[in-house]
Amino acid sequence: MNFLPWGTLFFSILWASVVAAIPSRTIDTRASSPYVSTSGSGFVVNGSSLKYIGTNVYWLPTLNTNEDIRNTLANISALGIKVVRLWAFNDVATIPADGTWLQLIQNGTVSVNDGPNGLQKLDTVIQLAEEQGLYVILSLTNNWDPVPLSNDTRLRNYLSNNYGGMDTYVRQFGLQTHDQFYTNPSVLTSFLNYTTQVVSRYVNSPSVFSYELANDARCNSTLPASATCTTETITAWHATVAAHIRSIDPNHLISSGVGGYLCPDCPKLYPLTAPAPPVTSPAPGKKKRSQAKPVTKKQILREESERRRRNREVAKRAGTLVEDGVRVRGRWVSTSTKRQQSSTSGSLYDGSYGVDSQDISNIPDIGFSSFQLFPDQQSYGPDDPNIPSWQNIEQNGAQWITTQAQSAAAVGKPAVLTAFGLVTQANAPDFVPFNSTVAPFASENLAKRQSTLGYGVTDQQQATTYTTWLDTGIASGLNGIVQYQWGQSGLTAEPGTTIDPPTTTGESPTPSSPGETPTPQQTTGSSPNDGYAITGSNTVQQILGNSAQSIAAD
C-alpha cells in the first residue's frame, strides 16, 4: 500500500521550491511546525519541546504482515517510547527469491525497488509508526557490510550488517577500498540518487524524525581504508549529502549516525566560531547542564585520574584496594593489559577511524549531534583494577555520555545517543560484532556462561548499567537516548522474513492478512537477536519505560 500518491510527491517538490524561494523562515514558524526541528540545543514540535527515549528496530521493514509491524510498534509505544531508528536501505547484488529489498546494486549499475516489497514497505512502516504516535529515524546506509561465510545459515537480513551498505557499492563498482564509497564520483551519484528517491517520498510526513546519513561511518570497514582517508574525507561527505537532502526536503532534520569519535587535535572543516553559544540555563531547581566548552585531551585525562582516585578511596575504605599497578616516579601506572591504556591515546580521541564528530555536528545542515555506545566492541576508557570489569564498563560509558553532551553543547545543537547496548550472558551465544558474521561465543554452554570465564554481564549488571547510562544521559541534558535493540516475539515466520521459527512448533499457524497467500511453513517466532535484543526482558522494558517518563518530564 502506497500512502504517498504521486500527486502528493509532485506537490511536495513544488512546495519544496516554494519554500526554497522564501528568503528566511523565522524561528517561530519552525517552532510551531508539525515537523521536528531544533531551537537552540533542544528539539521542538508544534511549539513544544521534545526529549525522548527510543529503540532500534532495523528489521522492521522485513516483516511480511502489517499486523506484525503494527503490534511491534504498539508494544514499543505502550512503554512511552517516542522514536524508533531503522534501516531505510536494503541493498542486494542479486534480486532475492523473496522478502524485502530496496535497491539492486550490480556491476556498476543501480536500480531502486519501489514495489510492494520495496520502498512501499518503508511507506507502510512509516504510516504505521505515525498511527502509534512514533517518530522514525531513517538510516540511509551502513559502514558495516561483511560478506557472510558460505556456511552461514542465518536468514538474509537477520544481522544488522546484512542489509548491504557502503562495501556493496564499493564491490559492485569494481573498487577496492572502503573509503572510495565517500570519494568515487559514480558511487556518490548513485547514493545521492537513492537518497533522492527515499527522501522525496517523505517530505510531507511529520513522523520522520531525521534522515541519518549512515550508520557508524568510518574510513575502515571489512574492506580496508586507503592511505588518503582522513577525518576531512568523512566530514566533507556528510556535508555534501546533507546539502543534497536539504535541497529536496526543507522540513526534516538531518543527522550523521556516527559513533561519536572526537579528535580535538584534527584540522576542522567547520571550526567553532566565536565563543561557544551559552547553553539554555537550567530552570531553578534543575540540574546543571554540560558546559559549552569543546572537549580537550587534557580534560579527558583529568577526568580519568579523578575517577580513578574516587574508586581507590572507595576501595580503601572497603579494604579491597588492589595494588596491581606499578609505581613510576611516585605515580600509579596500570599494568599493560589490553584495556588499560589511557583512552586519550586510543582511538576515541585521535581521529584514527576518520571520524571527528564535533566537526560533523557543526556542519550547518546537520541538525543534531549523535553518538553510539557499544562497550563489547569498543573500549571507552582505561580499566581501573579497583572495580569489577562490568563497573568499568558502566563508568566509562557514563563518562562517554557526559563528554558527548559537552561536545554537542559546544556546537550548540541537541545531542542524541542513537544506539547503546551491552551483551548479557544469556545473549552471548547470539552476539555477532558489527564487523563480523560469526558469533564468537556461540558454543559457550550455560555453565561456562554463568561462570566468570563466560562472556557477558549478568542481567542484573545490565539493568544497573542501563539505568546509570539513562540517568546520566538525562542529567547531562541529552535530548534523545535510543536503546539497541528491540526484541519482539509472536511474529509471523515466512520465507523472506527475518523471523527464525522455533524448531519445535507448539504454536498453530497464525491466519494471514487478507490478500496474502498462506504458506504451509507459516508459524511464529522472534525478531532477530545479534546479542542485544531484549525479547521478553521485562526488566529492560521497565527501565526504558521509567526513563521515558523522566526524560519527558525533564
Ligand SMILES: *[C@@H]1O[C@H](CO)[C@@H](O)[C@H](O)[C@H]1NC(C)=O
Ligand atoms: C502537531 O499539530 C498537528 C496539527 O494540529 C497535529 O496533527 C499533530 O498531531 C501534532 N503533533 C504533535 C506531535 O503533537
Ligand SMILES: *[C@@H]1O[C@H](CO)[C@@H](O)[C@H](O)[C@H]1NC(C)=O
Ligand atoms: C504486544 O504485542 C503482542 C503481539 O505480539 C500483543 O498480543 C500485545 O497485546 C501487545 N502489547 C501491547 C501493550 O500492545
Ligand SMILES: *[C@@H]1O[C@H](CO)[C@@H](O)[C@H](O)[C@H]1NC(C)=O
Ligand atoms: C559488468 O560491466 C562491464 C562493463 O560495463 C561489462 O563488460 C561486464 O560484462 C559486466 N559483467 C557482468 C557480470 O555483467
Ligand SMILES: *[C@@H]1O[C@H](CO)[C@@H](O)[C@H](O)[C@H]1NC(C)=O
Ligand atoms: C537513479 O535511479 C533510477 C531508478 O532506480 C535509475 O533508473 C537511474 O538509472 C539512477 N541513476 C543513476 C545515475 O544511478
Ligand SMILES: *[C@@H]1O[C@H](CO)[C@@H](O)[C@H](O)[C@H]1NC(C)=O
Ligand atoms: C563457518 O566457518 C567458520 C570458519 O571458517 C567458523 O568459525 C564458523 O563457526 C562456521 N559457521 C557455522 C554457522 O558453522
Ligand SMILES: *[C@@H]1O[C@H](CO)[C@@H](O)[C@H](O)[C@H]1NC(C)=O
Ligand atoms: C573488519 O574485519 C576484517 C576481517 O574480517 C579486518 O580485516 C578489518 O581490519 C576489520 N576492520 C575493522 C575496522 O575492525
Ligand SMILES: *[C@@H]1O[C@H](CO)[C@@H](O)[C@H](O)[C@H]1NC(C)=O
Ligand atoms: C583500519 O583498521 C585497522 C584495524 O582495526 C587499523 O589498524 C587501522 O589503523 C585503521 N585505519 C584507518 C585509516 O582507519
